[in-house]
Amino acid sequence: MTTPQFDELIHPSTRLTLVATLAAADWAEFAYLKDRLALSDSALSKQLAILEEAGYVETERRLEGSRRRVRAKLTDAGRNAFNGHVAALQAIVAGPAAT
Template sequence: MPEALDPVIHAPARLRLVATLAALPAGDELSFPKLRKLLEMTAGNLSTHLRKLEDAGYVAVTKTHEGRTPATYVALTPRGRRAFDDYTEALDALLKGAGS
């Protein structure tokens, strides 16, 4: 039987978020506004989902300044990348009927 799908990633908005970050090379990050625009999410909704992923150790949120302007960047952590790989493997196994 395949492993259970990770409930932290499985929520549709978080799945889209993690998949977007997983498409980047390891160590790369996206700015909060760019991520918000790509996912067509409100700032509040994105923040809520990022907090859940950050609490799980799946994303790293870096707050900095560019000149006098605050800037926030988001990256998938190695743990988050592993969790996404495990999630996609479990989903693939489920779709192929493994363990039936």
């Protein structure tokens, strides 16, 4: 059972969408995330860096031919924080009748 825990770091809509997208995949390519969230390279890089610094996301940079590729995934800590945040939001929506 997931303990409801509101997470201020995940809560902003861009980060919440990013983390939700990563929660549905093992790894996600930078280009896919950029398109999915409609962000610029720099905006996505900034969000990933914030989440990576918190230990919620792991990124991998590799070369494929002459192209640099970046992909990201949630860490266990990130997945736990996301699940707790979703549980907290569900508890808020359910209201006092659910307790």
